[in-house]
Amino acid sequence: MVRLLVLFLSAAVILSCSKTDDKPDIVIDIKVSRNGYSPSDITVPFGKVVLFRITALDDGISAGYGNGNVGHCFYIMLPYDVMVENIKKGQTKEVKVRMIYPGDFLFTCPYCSGIFPTKGDLHVVK
Numbered sequence: 001m002v003r004l005l006v007l008f009l010s011a012a013v014i015l016s017c018s019k020t021d022d023k024p025d026i027v028i029d030i031k032v033s034r035n036g037y038s039p040s041d042i043t044v045p046f047g048k049v050v051l052f053r054i055t056a057l058d059d060g061i062s063a064g065y066g067n068g069n070v071g072h073c074f075y076i077m078l079p080y081d082v083m084v085e086n087i088k089k090g091q092t093k094e095v096k097v098r099m100i101y102p103g104d105f106l107f108t109c110p111y112c113s114g115i116f117p118t119k120g121d122l123h124v125v126k
């Protein structure tokens with residue numbers, strides 16, 4: 001009974017989380033600055049593990065505004081809900097995501113997308 005519960009809980013965790021430590025099938029390099037993301041239109045195959053490597057070319061809105069939300073983010077919106085925060089100027093951060101939801105999704109920088117065009121489209125195709 002306990003074993004069944006553990007199995008069920010692990011399945012629920014796997015199903016609800018697209019972040020993974022598995023070996024990536026594809027690597028996508030993205031640059032982000034006040035001019036937006038480059039590339040800002042990305043197509044990846046459904047079911048594969050994608051390593052996103054995001055490099056910030058500037059500190060976005062926060063330069064000169066204290067040390068709070070420094071740098072840019074890479075946030076893939078729901079249902080992925082994957083967030084990479086505080087990518088500072090010159091820094092590269094990465095995240096591995098298994099593309100478990102097919103369709104069209106948005107990625108954005110919650111820090112500065114109200115001011116700069118830091119938005120992009122992610123297409124997960126079957």
Ligand SMILES: [Cu+2]
Binds near residue numbers: 060071072073110111
């Ligand atoms: Cu930003």
